[in-house]
Amino acid sequence: MIAPAPPFGPGAPGADYARDPFPYLARLRDMAPRYHAPERDAWFFSARADIATLLRDDRLGITQGTSFADRSDSFRATVVRRLRGWFSSSGPMLSQTVSTALDDCLAMVAAHGGGDLVPLLAQALPARVMASLLGIPASDLPALQQVSEGLLQGFDLEWEGRPALAAPASQVLALYFQKHWRLAPATELMGLLRATQSEFDLPQASMVDTCSKLFSAGTTTTAAAIANILARLIEAAGVANGSIERPTVEELLRLDTPLLALKRVALAELQIGEAVIRPGQKVYLLVGSAHRTSEGDAAAAPLTFGLGRYHCLGAALARLEIEVMLDPMQKLAARMRLSGPVQWRESWLLHEARSILVKTHGVS
Template sequence: MSNVAAAPRRDAIDLYRPEALRDPYPLYAELRARGPVTHEPERDIWLVPGHAEAAAVLRDHRRFVSGDGATYESALGRTERYPLIETDPPEHTRIRRAVQPPFARAEIEQLRPGIESAAAAIVGQALAHGEVDAVPALAQPMPDRAMAMLTGLTPPSCQALVDWSDAVVRAQEPAADPRHTELLLEALTWLGADGIPGLPAHCLGRLIMDGGSTGGLDPEGPERLMTLASIWLAGVDSTGALLGNAIDAFVEQPDQWELLRARPDLVPNAVEELLRFEAPFRVFYRRTRDEAEVGGVAIPAGATVCAVLGSTGRDPRQFADPDRLDVTRENARTHLALGTSIHLCLGAPLARMEATSMLTELTRRVQRFERTGDAVRSPSGTMRKFDALPVRLVAA
């Protein structure tokens, strides 16, 4: 193993400073230029910004573990964990196998009519208004409805679900507010008291909660509830972020929207390109229990390692002209936005279906998007998304 160490620098890069959250891409370029790994001494995290190196970290679950936490804050000492992202084999293998069947291609395809119907209704309602905030009008309703179809859970409102999903990641960030923890507890309380008792007879929620030991999940303790919560809440924020980022990208690059309208067959590839261009998850974390090496840099045991997903999609070693949106890009699907290896996003097929259905419906009915006010980025250090995106939908 190399004895090269990533020396601390006085001009340390902080991914969480406000200007980096608003426009992180110049910072990502600087970070990649520094080398395969940079130690950020202020927060004591090891940043991995390149596509190849981050992929190596995410695929090596033995040296870079998830069981100690996949977010900025360590999971050690936390009473509740998210079983699908904060466990390692063999425990992770057992849990994932127990919930995998409903995410098979044939099972997800059964949701397509409902997803496409929801897309048509959402777009139709937005067009009736003409000028909308694209976040609550277009980006957020689709994952709300999709999660209801998948899990059987019907939350008090779309906004409540959005706030709960946002709190899942915000509660583990450096700038976490006690309100985030309150919202997270509120979500889990509603799930146990109202959501699960109200589940219909045949749905993913029932499979998880009633499967018990026969389904591979622990019938005792919080594992089943936390597994359902992680699938339900994680599928809202990420897909909503993808859709909001997509609309903003087409406002900025209308030529790509015109191409997509002329070539709707490109929509599935456009979804991959949008995931590459603006990864919903900025970062994903791993921890080392023994010394490890990435790109010739030795990382000590007990280190917090950050795969900078937002940077990997703009790595010129992987993607030619990476700062340009190109819906025809041939290798767009090699992005890491949905993870990889054993922690590849379980709901990725559904997220792709939601985005494809929404963009297909929009290409049919919207000639162009026009900005009508200032877009507001979320202060989240984990999710690259909008809090507000005022636009005019010009009907086709």
């Protein structure tokens, strides 16, 4: 099937798409749910059933830069397996870490009488959490967050005028975490990583990359999800004059996921319906579109974190950060109003509020 106008072309997405990409994605889903973009020699899938099937297909692998650099079976059987278990089983400790970080962020918002909720809360909360888990000094966070932003930009499709920041960002983070690996305090998470390296004699480069990816993934995409949720809460409070029902975490992850697509690459030829995917072709699974269909209603689990072999190992932490934030932020949203339009990232595959300027009632 071919859409009437070629989607995901070589140009910039534009402000209208950045603000609300979902009508565009819905048209593509309705007209070409299995779409091959000839300019990019890439496949885009929009139907939830197709996406769920492809996420579980081992003939699709992770694209370079979107996961750990070490793809060996030994690394996955040791580091990845232990990290997945640790994030899923460390609830009480993680809850306390998140609550402490949230209290600090809300105090900053209160001190400003509002301000821009993106840096004050959406970006600050996951950064403080990851700093605590990895033993990163607070003074290093601003620079690390800025560098990690380059990695997130690298997730997007190439288009004219888009800065190429992913490669230098990756190099800077590698240099930082080489030193950090040697000098970081023995937090519980760092202790787990060091013990695993020692027990299985794993390369230091793999462990440095692990720390780098944990920080960048645990701050950038989570921050983007929180920013989108904050924009939704503030706008809803304004429309409802401060009285809004508490949404569920799953509903927010379904509607406000910042990753419009999960990226894969074909390791072998495979066919789904009429779509024949050749080895080496990129595959973009448009979860942001699939979430907004009758297939993706509240009864269906969101695909935000993927499925199968490459399910996000930090999913439990991201859910926890959103859960802990919801109640206090809902109460705060009732006393806030936007003092300017929400600004959105210009991107094909990322949907993220970049600035949410608010003012608290009674503060001039």
